[in-house]
Amino acid sequence: MHLPDAEQLLADLAEKIRPDVTKNTVLVGIYTGGVWLAERLHQILELTLPLGALDVSFYRDDFGQIGLHPQVKPSNIPFEVEGRHIILIDDVLYTGRTIRAATNELFDYGRPASIRLAALVDRGGRELPIAANYVGATIVLLEDKMLALEQSNNGKLSLSLYDKIPPG
Amino acid sequence: MNNNPQLNKNGELQHLLTTEGLPASILLNILDTAESFVGVTARDIKKVPLLRGKSIFNLFFEPSTRTRTTFEIAAKRLSADVVNLNIAASSQSKGETLLDTVNNLSAMHADMFVVRHSQSGAAHLIARHVRPEIHVINAGDGRHAHPTQALLDMFTIRRYKRNFRNLRVAIVGDILHSRVARSQIHALTTLGVPEVRIIAPKTLLPAKVERLGVHVYHDMAQGLKDVDVLLMLRLQNERMLGACLPSSEEYFKHYGLTQEKLALAKQDSIVLHPGPMNRGIEIDSAVADGKQSVILPQVTFGIAVRMAVMTILAGN
Numbered sequence: 001m002h003l004p005d006a007e008q009l010l011a012d013l014a015e016k017i018r019p020d021v022t023k024n025t026v027l028v029g030i031y032t033g034g035v036w037l038a039e040r041l042h043q044i045l046e047l048t049l050p051l052g053a054l055d056v057s058f059y060r061d062d063f064g065q066i067g068l069h070p071q072v073k074p075s076n077i078p079f080e081v082e083g084r085h086i087i088l089i090d091d092v093l094y095t096g097r098t099i100r101a102a103t104n105e106l107f108d109y110g111r112p113a114s115i116r117l118a119a120l121v122d123r124g125g126r127e128l129p130i131a132a133n134y135v136g137a138t139i140v141l142l143e144d145k146m147l148a149l150e151q152s153n154n155g156k157l158s159l160s161l162y163d164k165i166p167p168g
Numbered sequence: 169m170n171n172n173p174q175l176n177k178n179g180e181l182q183h184l185l186t187t188e189g190l191p192a193s194i195l196l197n198i199l200d201t202a203e204s205f206v207g208v209t210a211r212d213i214k215k216v217p218l219l220r221g222k223s224i225f226n227l228f229f230e231p232s233t234r235t236r237t238t239f240e241i242a243a244k245r246l247s248a249d250v251v252n253l254n255i256a257a258s259s260q261s262k263g264e265t266l267l268d269t270v271n272n273l274s275a276m277h278a279d280m281f282v283v284r285h286s287q288s289g290a291a292h293l294i295a296r297h298v299r300p301e302i303h304v305i306n307a308g309d310g311r312h313a314h315p316t317q318a319l320l321d322m323f324t325i326r327r328y329k330r331n332f333r334n335l336r337v338a339i340v341g342d343i344l345h346s347r348v349a350r351s352q353i354h355a356l357t358t359l360g361v362p363e364v365r366i367i368a369p370k371t372l373l374p375a376k377v378e379r380l381g382v383h384v385y386h387d388m389a390q391g392l393k394d395v396d397v398l399l400m401l402r403l404q405n406e407r408m409l410g411a412c413l414p415s416s417e418e419y420f421k422h423y424g425l426t427q428e429k430l431a432l433a434k435q436d437s438i439v440l441h442p443g444p445m446n447r448g449i450e451i452d453s454a455v456a457d458g459k460q461s462v463i464l465p466q467v468t469f470g471i472a473v474r475m476a477v478m479t480i481l482a483g484n
Binding site for chain 1: 197200201203204206207208211212213215216217218479480482483484
């Protein structure tokens with residue numbers, strides 16, 4: 001299957017976000033791919049407020065089934081959340097469960113003025129009433145496929161498609 | 169199958185009973201996870217929903233304020249329901265056995281027991297006895313082990329010294345009665361600290377302690393030379409004055425950590441103490457409150473480390 005160029009999608013996404021950026025806008029990336037994208041968008045959009053990063057492991061709804069994810073990274077929100085316009089950045093939007101977790105985590109830092117969602121790829125398959133405000137591309141994929149954003153040593157982003165390992 | 173009672177059949181942590189015999193990967197996973205919880209405990213809302221609906225019983229058969237409180241805070245910050253049982257003052261004094269107490273609490277659908285007991289092996293006994301979905305954390309058993317204290321010490325050391333590979337660490341004081349020292353020695357050697365020293369008078373050392381891979385010193389001036397980390401121990405006054413030591417003044421003169429003695433260690437060395445401190449006996453106030461002391465950060469990190477242990481256990 002032909003996958004779009006992640007670098008081109010990133011450039012498109014930045015231009016879709018740009019008209020909505022205000023002095024009070026902050027970007028928050030979701031680990032791991034979303035943080036890479038947020039770092040790049042932060043540069044492209046020349047934002048002055050610092051960047052946030054979320055690891056949603058402590059807010060996931062599948063902890064009871066699969067336990068803690070093995071590589072938890074510290075979340076880092078180096079600004080007051082109260083009253084900010086937050087744009088959440090994720091690489092692949094799928095079930096919506098990660099976004100639910102990220103939203104809940106943000107509210108434990110304060111009450112933002114608004115939260116919007118930007119995703120590089122929307123692959124459908126939502127299990128919650130969640131939609132992105134900015135999307136790089138929409139790709140329809142079968143359930144047994146996994147779409148992942150990867151970063152090469154020189155920082156270049158690309159998309160790869162994998163077969164999901166069946167459970168057990 | 170393995171025969172380590174702390175691990176399940178997949179080699180994951182089922183109970184935390186001692187640092188002895190745990191692989192470095194499990195210790196490091198606890199420390200790494202705790203890094204993420206440090207951020208949580210610094211927020212306005214210091215709570216995550218991980219253990220919502222779980223019941224954690226603090227079973228303290230021996231008095232403790234700090235350890236019990238930090239376990240309680242850790243559990244509450246994970247959104248668990250916590251019940252504190254001060255058993256020295258309850259059923260046990262009416263003759264109920266340890267396992268009957270545990271059976272009764274299991275029937276109340278406990279998910280986790282945090283156990284402090286004056287008898288070595290008490291937490292092991294409970295861990296062998298409970299149903300497989302229940303997890304046990306040893307919060308100190310007799311002279312045997314106090315694994316969460318050792319882990320929070322390792323976390324503190326890594327925070328200030330970055331890694332364990334080039335460190336000289338000295339454990340100072342009452343090694344004989346100390347479950348903390350035993351757990352520290354196992355953790356330090358597993359994590360690859362090349363030189364672990366213990367400094368104590370002969371009467372406060374267990375027999376054949378060298379077998380644990382430590383270097384023994386009886387003199388502070390020699391033992392502290394070029395040391396990066398000083399792990400002070402509490403002199404357990406209540407257990408031994410008269411029998412092991414002539415007097416606490418005599419002890420302070422030879423083994424109490426003063427600024428003069430600390431100056432023998434490296435300039436950037438750090439001082440840890442598990443608390444509660446006996447000021448003027450094992451540590452001078454000028455050191456305890458000095459700039460090389462990381463004793464209060466230890467307490468803060470202790471909550472994050474206990475959150476990490478509870479979360480990892482509950483997830484396995």
